Amino acid sequence: MFAPRTESAPPENSEGVGTVVLVPTRFVWPYGGRRVFLTGSFTRWTEHLPMSPVEGCPTVFQAICSLTPGFHQYKFYVDGEWRHDERQPYVTGNYGMVNTILLAGDPIPAILSPETPGSRSHMDVDNYAFQRVEAVPRISEADIEISRHRISVFLSSHTAYELLPESGKVIALDVNLPVKQAFHILYEQGIPVAPLWDSYKGQFVGVLSAFDFILILRELGNHGSNLTEEELETHTILAWKEGKSQFNRQFDDHARQFQRRLIHAGPFDSLKDAALKFLQNGVSTVPIIHSSSQDGSFPQLLHLASLSGILKCICRHFRHCSSSLPILQQPISAIPLGTWVPKIGESNGRPLAMLRPNASLSSALSLLVQAQVSSIPIVDDNDSLLDIYSRSDITALAKDRVYAQVHLDEMSIHQALQLGQDAASPYGFLNGQRCQMCLPSDSLQKVMERLANPGVRRLVIVEAGSKRVEGIISLGDIFRFLLC
Numbered sequence: 001m002f003a004p005r006t007e008s009a010p011p012e013n014s015e016g017v018g019t020v021v022l023v024p025t026r027f028v029w030p031y032g033g034r035r036v037f038l039t040g041s042f043t044r045w046t047e048h049l050p051m052s053p054v055e056g057c058p059t060v061f062q063a064i065c066s067l068t069p070g071f072h073q074y075k076f077y078v079d080g081e082w083r084h085d086e087r088q089p090y091v092t093g094n095y096g097m098v099n100t101i102l103l104a105g106d107p108i109p110a111i112l113s114p115e116t117p118g119s120r121s122h123m124d125v126d127n128y129a130f131q132r133v134e135a136v137p138r139i140s141e142a143d144i145e146i147s148r149h150r151i152s153v154f155l156s157s158h159t160a161y162e163l164l165p166e167s168g169k170v171i172a173l174d175v176n177l178p179v180k181q182a183f184h185i186l187y188e189q190g191i192p193v194a195p196l197w198d199s200y201k202g203q204f205v206g207v208l209s210a211f212d213f214i215l216i217l218r219e220l221g222n223h224g225s226n227l228t229e230e231e232l233e234t235h236t237i238l239a240w241k242e243g244k245s246q247f248n249r250q251f252d253d254h255a256r257q258f259q260r261r262l263i264h265a266g267p268f269d270s271l272k273d274a275a276l277k278f279l280q281n282g283v284s285t286v287p288i289i290h291s292s293s294q295d296g297s298f299p300q301l302l303h304l305a306s307l308s309g310i311l312k313c314i315c316r317h318f319r320h321c322s323s324s325l326p327i328l329q330q331p332i333s334a335i336p337l338g339t340w341v342p343k344i345g346e347s348n349g350r351p352l353a354m355l356r357p358n359a360s361l362s363s364a365l366s367l368l369v370q371a372q373v374s375s376i377p378i379v380d381d382n383d384s385l386l387d388i389y390s391r392s393d394i395t396a397l398a399k400d401r402v403y404a405q406v407h408l409d410e411m412s413i414h415q416a417l418q419l420g421q422d423a424a425s426p427y428g429f430l431n432g433q434r435c436q437m438c439l440p441s442d443s444l445q446k447v448m449e450r451l452a453n454p455g456v457r458r459l460v461i462v463e464a465g466s467k468r469v470e471g472i473i474s475l476g477d478i479f480r481f482l483l484c
Contacts, residue, residue: 022066023103027051029085030442032059033078040074042067045095048077054464057439062464073098087329087443139335143326150324151482154317155272155310160265160288163274163309170301172197173208175238182237183213183398192392193285195262195301196237203299204289206262208237210391214365216240217394217403264289267302275310275479284374284457307475312452315445322445332447332473333440337481338461340471341383352471354379357386361416362408364389377460377469378413384467385460388435389413437462440470451475 029036029051037048042065051061073091075098076083084090090099172195173182186194186208193209264287265274277286288303322328332338339352353367354377367376368391375390396419397403438447438459450459451473461471 021069023069025065025067025101025103027063027065027074028441029061029076029078029083030059030439031078031083031085033061035079036061037077038063038065038074039077040098041072042074051076055467057437057462057464060439060464067103069103071100071102073100075099139326139330144335147325147327148482151314151318152272154314155275155483156270158271158313159267160269160271160274160305161267162271162313163288163305164267164303168303170195170304172204172301173237174199175205175241176236179212179216179235179237179240180398182208183395186210186213187395187398192395193304195287195304196241198238202297204262204264204287204301206241207283207285207287209284210394211368212240213394213398214368214391217397217408218362218365218369262287265305266290271310271313272483274305275307275483278307279476279479279484282372306454307479308452308454308456311448311475311478315449315452328445328448329443331441332438332444332461335444335481337444338471338473338477340461341469352377352469354383354469355389355413356380357414358412360409361411361413364413364416365394365408374474375458375472377472378417379469382466383469385435385437385462385469387413387417388460389417390457393417435460437467438473439464447473448478451478 027038029038036051038051039045039048043049049063049065051063054060054062073093073095075095076085082096084097084099088099089101090097092098171185171189171191173185175196175198182194186192193207195204196206196208197203198205263277263281263283265277267288267290274286278284284306286305287301288305289299290302291297291299318325318328327335341352353371353373355364355367357378357380364376368374375388377385378387378389380386393416396416397406399419402419436450436456436459438450438461440461440463447459450456458472458474460469461473462468463470
């Protein structure tokens with residue numbers, strides 16, 4: 001991983017006879033460690049140059065060296081062990097497996113990613129020294145189709161039964177449960193969604209999600225509301241579901257969504273069919289329900305499937321044969337994936353919704369509904385990532401009936417996020433971190449493995465160092481790219 005720019009060094013003598021062209025080159029070790037050093041033919045293999053962790057990305061180390069044009073070899077010394085980057089060009093040399101680079105005297109044509117300064121309205125001219133040259137060749141459409149076909153074949157030959165854990169619990173809510181109590185359960189159990197059971201019909205009839213709570217809170221804040229705070233104490237889930245189309249006439253698409261039949265899968269459905277149900281219906285969770293009778297009576301709720309579970313199956317299957325999927329080693333900036341901050345002059349594409357921490361919670365909820373997104377990056381004045389507000393965060397207001405004590409237009413996003421900091425559940429968190437990030441240069445395989453972790457539904461793409469938001473990639477983005 002390197003980023004050259006040519007410079008002319010001072011004349012070799014006072015008469016200015018001859019110049020030495022130097023190329024500032026960034027070397028990156030993105031695989032973690034405590035102490036990382038760089039050495040190579042340009043140091044005659046005798047000097048170990050210390051590499052520094054990138055701010056905001058402690059597992060990424062970098063060093064910048066000014067090199068003469070030509071062929072160079074290098075490797076890394078990580079925590080006392082010699083290493084080379086298998087994702088970069090490498091050969092077997094006198095010093096074992098070493099990485100290689102070839103620097104020309106003129107700037108090498110760069111494939112600019114969204115982290116390139118030239119794509120930013122607030123670019124710094126000096127930052128042109130860090131333009132990135134993609135070491136991985138651009139992938140052809142044929143290779144993309146090969147990768148998609150192999151993934152499709154794999155998903156078609158495996159069933160949803162493989163998503164069932166060896167042990168665990170599944171929570172379902174009765175439709176006659178008061179809405180207020182239901183959201184307390186969602187918060188206390190740390191789950192964003194629960195299937196609904198109708199004992200009168202003897203079947204599962206739908207789901208209750210954090211999005212329902214958002215619509216309810218917006219309705220309570222509406223002065224012309226038909227639903228009062230007192231009614232919320234006894235208002236049942238069934239009553240809410242039946243009246244939702246009347247409460248939300250302004251959101252016709254959502255009203256139709258909630259009136260449809262329950263989207264579910266059987267244990268013997270293929271993983272491909274299950275994945276397509278997520279994409280075609282715009283849902284984040286699909287209950288796996290099994291009935292031993294032909295008429296579907298006495299259904300059993302086996303599991304709540306998510307796209308991350310299906311993605312984990314893909315990663316596990318292709319982990320040791322990734323060469324069969326040419327697309328996996330491509331950097332995410334080189335493939336049409338996710339939602340990105342538009343470049344200068346771009347008028348097309350879906351804008352990326354972002355908010356400041358002092359914005360009102362009401363504005364955040366309105367944006368979640370109107371933009372039909374599941375999360376919003378929270379950024380500072382420089383668009384650097386501070387936090388993220390997701391639909392599931394709304395259940396924190398169920399704690400101690402906070403929703404009855406605040407006004408949505410008076411509470412800031414920062415205050416709302418503080419309410420959920422002591423949430424008992426780790427769902428939606430990975431290693432204690434709320435904001436899951438990646439770099440534009442990260443490979444698709446690395447991004448997929450991160451998204452395959454339970455509770456991680458999206459990665460915010462940031463610029464190394466500044467953590468300036470460049471885009472966002474969701475689980476749905478991955479599957480739409482791979483299957484559609």
